[in-house]
Amino acid sequence: xxxxxxxxxxxxxxxxxxxxxxxxxxxxxxxxxxxxxxxxxxxxxxxxxxxxxxxxxxxxxxxxxxxxxxxxxxxxxxxxxxxxxxxxxxxxxxxxxxxxxxxxxxxxxxxxxxxxxxxxxxxxxxxxxxxxxxxxxxxxxxxxxxxxxxxxxxxxxxxxxxxxxxxxxxxxxxxxxxxxxxxxxxxxxxxxxxxxxxxxxxxxxxxxxxxxxxxxxxxxxxxxxxxxxxxxxxxxxxxxxxxxxxxxxxxxxxxxxxxxxxxxxxxxxxxxxxxxxxxxxxxxxxxxxxxxxxxxxxxxxxxxxxxxxxxxxxxxxxxxxxxxxxxxxxxxxxxxxxxxxxxxxxxxxxxxxxxxxxxxxxxxxxxxxxxxxxxxxxxxxxxxxxxxxxxxxxxxxxxxxxxxxxxxxxxxxxxxxxxxxxxxxxxxxxxxxxxxxxxxxxxxxxxxxxxxxxxxxxxxxxxxxxxxxxxxxxxxxxxxxxxxxxxxxxxxxxx
Amino acid sequence: xxxxxxxxxxxxxxxxxxxxxxxxxxxxxxxxxxxxxxxxxxxxxxxxxxxxxxxxxxxxxxxxxxxxxxxxxxxxxxxxxxxxxxxxxxxxxxxxxxxxxxxxxxxxxxxxxxxxxxxxxxxxxxxxxxxxxxxxxxxxxxxxxxxxxxxxxxxxxxxxxxxxxxxxxxxxxxxxxxxxxxxxxxxxxxxxxxxxxxxxxxxxxxxxxxxxxxxxxxxxxxxxxxxxxxxxxxxxxxxxxxxxxxxxxxxxxxxxxxxxxxxxxxxxxxxxxxxxxxxxxxxxxxxxxxxxxxxxxxxxxxxxxxxxxx
Numbered sequence: 001x002x003x004x005x006x007x008x009x010x011x012x013x014x015x016x017x018x019x020x021x022x023x024x025x026x027x028x029x030x031x032x033x034x035x036x037x038x039x040x041x042x043x044x045x046x047x048x049x050x051x052x053x054x055x056x057x058x059x060x061x062x063x064x065x066x067x068x069x070x071x072x073x074x075x076x077x078x079x080x081x082x083x084x085x086x087x088x089x090x091x092x093x094x095x096x097x098x099x100x101x102x103x104x105x106x107x108x109x110x111x112x113x114x115x116x117x118x119x120x121x122x123x124x125x126x127x128x129x130x131x132x133x134x135x136x137x138x139x140x141x142x143x144x145x146x147x148x149x150x151x152x153x154x155x156x157x158x159x160x161x162x163x164x165x166x167x168x169x170x171x172x173x174x175x176x177x178x179x180x181x182x183x184x185x186x187x188x189x190x191x192x193x194x195x196x197x198x199x200x201x202x203x204x205x206x207x208x209x210x211x212x213x214x215x216x217x218x219x220x221x222x223x224x225x226x227x228x229x230x231x232x233x234x235x236x237x238x239x240x241x242x243x244x245x246x247x248x249x250x251x252x253x254x255x256x257x258x259x260x261x262x263x264x265x266x267x268x269x270x271x272x273x274x275x276x277x278x279x280x281x282x283x284x285x286x287x288x289x290x291x292x293x294x295x296x297x298x299x300x301x302x303x304x305x306x307x308x309x310x311x312x313x314x315x316x317x318x319x320x321x322x323x324x325x326x327x328x329x330x331x332x333x334x335x336x337x338x339x340x341x342x343x344x345x346x347x348x349x350x351x352x353x354x355x356x357x358x359x360x361x362x363x364x365x366x367x368x369x370x371x372x373x374x375x376x377x378x379x380x381x382x383x384x385x386x387x388x389x390x391x392x393x394x395x396x397x398x399x400x401x402x403x404x405x406x407x408x409x410x411x412x413x414x415x416x417x418x419x420x421x422x423x424x425x426x427x428x429x430x431x432x433x434x435x436x437x438x439x440x441x442x443x444x445x446x447x448x449x450x451x452x453x454x455x456x457x458x459x460x461x462x463x464x465x466x467x468x469x470x471x472x473x474x475x476x477x478x479x480x481x482x483x484x485x486x487x488x489x490x491x492x493x494x495x
Numbered sequence: 496x497x498x499x500x501x502x503x504x505x506x507x508x509x510x511x512x513x514x515x516x517x518x519x520x521x522x523x524x525x526x527x528x529x530x531x532x533x534x535x536x537x538x539x540x541x542x543x544x545x546x547x548x549x550x551x552x553x554x555x556x557x558x559x560x561x562x563x564x565x566x567x568x569x570x571x572x573x574x575x576x577x578x579x580x581x582x583x584x585x586x587x588x589x590x591x592x593x594x595x596x597x598x599x600x601x602x603x604x605x606x607x608x609x610x611x612x613x614x615x616x617x618x619x620x621x622x623x624x625x626x627x628x629x630x631x632x633x634x635x636x637x638x639x640x641x642x643x644x645x646x647x648x649x650x651x652x653x654x655x656x657x658x659x660x661x662x663x664x665x666x667x668x669x670x671x672x673x674x675x676x677x678x679x680x681x682x683x684x685x686x687x688x689x690x691x692x693x694x695x696x697x698x699x700x701x702x703x704x705x706x707x708x709x710x711x712x713x714x715x716x717x718x719x720x721x722x723x724x725x726x727x728x729x730x731x732x733x734x735x736x737x738x739x740x741x742x743x744x745x746x747x748x749x750x751x752x753x754x755x756x757x758x759x760x761x762x763x764x765x766x767x768x769x770x771x772x773x774x775x776x777x778x779x780x781x782x783x784x785x786x787x788x789x790x791x792x793x794x795x796x797x798x799x800x801x802x803x804x805x
Contacts, residue, residue: 345684
């Protein structure tokens with residue numbers, strides 16, 4: 001019997017539909033995988049289930065009862081708990097204090113009964129006895145924290161637990177601990193919705209799998225009846241053939257940048273690649289693959305344990321962003337507001353900051369600033385009323401163009417663009433692609449990190465694929481298909 | 496109407512000053528005399544100069560609580576050296592050097608150890624005050640009241656008191672630095688988004704250290720004027736609560752404590768508003784003990800208005 005039925009769920013944001021008539025049905029004691037590319041609608045669906053978002057239409061039934069208009073707390077009391085990627089534990093409290101947070105056991109109506117909370121926690125933890133209920137959460141490993149989250153969910157008498165990418169940050173050993181805990185939940189009749197990009201994992205522990213693509217449910221199948229390859233196919237399966245990338249013809253391909261054996265923490269492991277003049281190299285990978293971290297390591301934001309960088313064949317040391325900028329590298333990050341722009345400063349100030357860094361004069365020439373801003377406005381077709389307006393007032397696409405403009409005005413040879421079109425509408429997107437083509441025509445080298453496969457196929461001559469910090473391979477635009485890339489990005493195949 | 500609203504939002508402090516001036520002129524006939532106006536300007540020049548440095552620090556996202564105590568330290572050093580026979584010019588240089596060195600130390604610890612500016616400068620404030628008490632053996636350092644040095648604090652050029660001229664020069668220099676130089680731009684950048692500043696290749700640590708050195712310099716200039724005026728430094732009262740007045744002036748002048756925005760002009764208006772309030776209360780024979788209460792209320796009103804303007 002199904003414990004959860006979600007039927008014909010619809011949801012739009014600002015008029016753009018993100019879920020279209022999605023159905024999801026979960027059996028009692030089942031581990032049910034929810035799969036799809038970034039942006040397929042998995043998180044939105046789960047946020048609707050847990051009451052964080054309101055659905056536009058559709059029915060939800062849990063244990064035979066309709067779930068309508070309930071708060072997050074009410075839904076939790078009903079028996080649905082979600083464990084988020086960013087864990088919600090308080091580091092300075094003990095395991096027991098965290099589990100009983102907001103429903104502390106008390107003596108005489110007011111004094112905390114720590115003893116009872118600890119012993120109750122110990123009962124709950126019996127299966128994972130290597131965790132001490134009186135230990136501060138700060139001192140636990142990430143896997144242990146996750147177990148505490150799961151125990152906490154169980155202590156709410158949860159009958160359905162949602163896990164969002166639970167293994168993204170775990171080591172192999174920790175993954176095994178998590179699997180055995182999931183096995184026990186199953187045996188106790190608790191259902192699990194398991195969100196993951198990692199297909200081998202899904203094959204191992206899930207009973208059924210529901211695949212979402214572009215906000216629609218594509219299929220629900222028994223995991224035993226489908227190959228990883230077919231899951232990957234269903235995840236991407238678009239029928240639109242992307243435009244082929246513009247070739248920088250007539251130019252001899254010249255190496256401009258080479259990275260050798262870059263390792264940085266857990267997120268980047270022994271990555272080597274080469275950039276050529278007049279060429280775009282795309283980096284694909286799923287969340288947590290380590291692409292942004294690779295860019296940060298190159299740009300001197302993240303320390304490199306090993307690895308060497310070469311520019312025009314010459315070995316260079318880059319330990320800070322200012323060294324990278326001096327080496328004519330530009331890095332437009334994925335977080336525009338957080339690390340790309342000064343949101344409350346003017347468009348002009350944002351546009352000229354890299355130029356100022358690169359020139360020596362201590363005094364600012366406002367006329368020159370105006371000219372630079374105007375040039376970039378024309379080159380990128382940025383729409384704004386006055387260059388003195390705060391940049392935060394612009395649309396996402398125009399903000400992104402200002403980020404592009406600031407780096408272009410600083411005159412670099414090597415451009416790294418991380419998610420250059422995230423949150424950008426179609427029109428601005430085309431203009432950004434055109435600008436990237438213009439850069440390569442001028443002989444610049446461009447590295448594009450994107451989670452949007454068609455985008456990479458449309459803009460890049462070569463596509464490198466990362467999986468869990470490793471470079472899994474590199475495909476030329478001709479050999480690259482969405483399926484092959486997805487096989488590499490989900491860890492099934494090496495290039 | 497929209498134009499007026501944004502004018503109010505950005506320059507509300509100017510309206511406040513105008514209202515205050517009209518009120519003062521009506522309340523007391525002595526207010527609008529040349530002597531009184533220069534008196535207000537002279538009285539505000541010392542904390543005013545500090546507030547100029549404070550504007551840079553607050554725009555960069557920091558704060559400096561140590562300015563009052565550091566002013567006393569610089570004053571003590573200047574007078575002690577002069578009493579030992581060191582030439583006036585050299586004693587002034589030494590005072591400025593000490594002020595900038597303390598600022599550099601504050602900035603270095605804040606930038607490199609990544610400690611909260613509030614904590615670091617609170618510690619410096621305590622240390623500096625204690626040094627002053629130690630150097631003056633718990634009382635005061637008395638200088639030579641007939642020395643040429645005292646002209647800096649008491650002299651006039653034409654009708655204008657020298658401290659006011661120094662204040663004016665400092666205003667012009669600081670305004671230029673904030674608006675027309677890359678240093679000023681980077682101060683806004685660091686306060687606007689430190690992460691973006693780092694990613695844009697701005698040497699954030701260097702900028703922070705420089706802003707604290709700059710406020711150290713303004714504090715030591717203020718110390719020169721203050722000691723020249725009184726020819727003495729009291730360990731108990733010299734520079735006391737100057738940090739509060741300087742911060743208040745910056746905030747009344749429209750610079751948010753969160754940084755990233757602000758103007759020198761705003762701060763100047765802020766300090767003049769504070770000066771006028773003290774002056775009117777004096778002219779109207781209201782107890783000076785209530786001065787702080789009125790200032791506090793003005794600060795609250797200023798911040799509330801700025802918030803509503805948003």
